[in-house]
Amino acid sequence: MKKLVLLSAFLFIFQIQVFPTIIIVDQSGGGNYVSIQEGINNADNGDTVLVYPGTYYENINYNGKNITVASLLLTTQDTIYISQTIINGNQNGSVVEFVSGEGLNSIIKGFTITNGFANLNDSTASGGGIKCINSSPTIENNIIKENACDWYLYGGGIFCMNSNSYILNNTICDNEGAYCGGGICIYDSSEVLIKGNVIFNNITNSGYGVAAGGGIFVGGSMSYAVIEHNTICNNIVDFGNGGGICSYNASIVNTTLWNNYPDEISGENTIISYSDIQGGWPGTGNIDADPLFADPANGNFNLTWENFPVPDDTKSPCIDAGDPDSPLDPDNTIADMGAFYFNQIVTSVEPSIEAKPNHKLFQNYPNPFSFKTTISYYIQKEENVNIVVFNSIGDEIRTLADRKQIAGKYSVIWDGNDNSGKQAGSGIYFYQLLINHKAVSTERLILTK
Structure with missing residues (x-):
């Protein structure tokens, strides 16, 4: 042993x-x-x-x-x-x-x-x-x-x-x-x-x-x-x-x-x-x-297509007009001219369950860390959200988020302190995303002092 x-x-x-x-x-x-x-x-x-x-x-x-x-x-x-x-x-x-x-x-x-x-x-x-x-x-x-x-x-x-x-x-x-x-x-x-x-x-x-x-x-x-x-x-x-x-x-x-x-x-x-x-x-x-x-006039140089996807004169002439041998734009269409491409992916009003993104918890950065680390997460619709840090034996150390949030990507910062404000010791910790008080994802991090 x-x-x-x-x-x-x-x-x-x-x-x-x-x-x-x-x-x-x-x-x-x-x-x-x-x-x-x-x-x-x-x-x-x-x-x-x-x-x-x-x-x-x-x-x-x-x-x-x-x-x-x-x-x-x-x-x-x-x-x-x-x-x-x-x-x-x-x-x-x-x-x-x-x-x-x-x-x-x-x-x-x-x-x-x-x-x-x-x-x-x-x-x-x-x-x-x-x-x-x-x-x-x-x-x-x-x-x-x-x-x-x-x-x-x-x-x-x-x-x-x-x-x-x-x-x-x-x-x-x-x-x-x-x-x-x-x-x-x-x-x-x-x-x-x-x-x-x-x-x-x-x-x-x-x-x-x-x-x-x-x-x-x-x-x-x-x-x-x-x-x-x-x-x-x-x-x-x-x-x-x-x-x-x-x-x-x-x-x-x-x-x-x-x-x-x-x-x-x-x-x-x-x-x-x-x-x-x-x-x-x-x-x-x-x-x-x-x-x-x-x-x-206000520094917004995104391309426009007011009546998308109708191919009329509201479509910027730069859309799909780039070099056809260039890499495709992220929407898998021919390259546009300029710094920004026009996204031609059509999102259905009621997408299928398979098309909806999942709740996601990202790896913290930096990891390992000594002073502060950032934890990011994504939620697909309005939910009650908790981000909780646990030690290696499952004791809750710190609650970083406890609120209702609309769909989107969010970030919280852990400074290495527990819920009482005391500094946690060096070691391996786990952080968890909970939706409506049910755990949906867990990741590991390392705190060094």
Whole structure:
């Protein structure tokens, strides 16, 4: 019996050791650190710095580490955390810097990145929001807005030089660049992927010369970018060209360029296909037709089809108009043009029992955890819901939810305390989803101290 206990203890310790570290940043003091940079400084390659909601006034540098820095979007898939977790650069340089050889496993995800200012006093300045020099991070699911560059500098929102970065599913808006790239500037970089982004209301100022690329600029020696499934609208170059895109070597596909000033595209050596471009552009599958956005004046660039599924003139011309050889949209239809697809799956008014989603309890994250962990769950209709944590012998430790809720996905946070407010000890715990006081799902978690 003693051997069995020792073996179990050994396996438990081994299980904890093989997990990368989850570092919690919470400015309220409930995590490991109160600033994001402190979390980065104490992280090792492969770790995750998980940032709780708040406004963090700082300028962060990854210091060459291949780590993930993310909001609770990472653990919950709830996009509300993007707007609730803000890194404010306080106009004190680039908000986020990748300048020490970081690779694609250096990830920033789920933040609002704002109020950065690239200043001439910095010899490596450019990129008011995010700077990537000799580095190739992954930048995904962020709002990058209201950043700027000093005169003669590039990339109000993002600047990449000698980089193969992935820029995925971001909103890049209201940034101001000087000379090249109000939204994004790609310079002396090969095979940068720009995909799924909405890029709008950015400005490139000319200063004492000619400016280029209000939305995106791709230039310099050996630069090349793949630009696909983006929506690029309402960007401006005050004196110059390429209000939407100025590119000297790129592939553009399944992209919408509309209402950019003074023109949609300029440059050379750029292949454009299956894209909606105001004023037209030569190339396979390109169209020139109002994309019928939902509410572009307020930043809603979803495609519309008022009389769906009737194939009339209320259908956005971008629907099913993308490259037929591209991967299908999630609804298994031909790819749409732009960052957002129109969902053509028809839901019956009274779906069959088989078609209804089940109640679901998700694995907590992080796991193991030391300070806080998030537990998410889904309910299919209005029910009485309980989320309860038990110890390994079945004693109730903490009730995290006890309420009636309508259909939807929810999240609760356990701080490791029991119902009396005392800290629970390290070990294995179980959490349970109960519907109308009947258990429907149970998952395991590990608390470490």
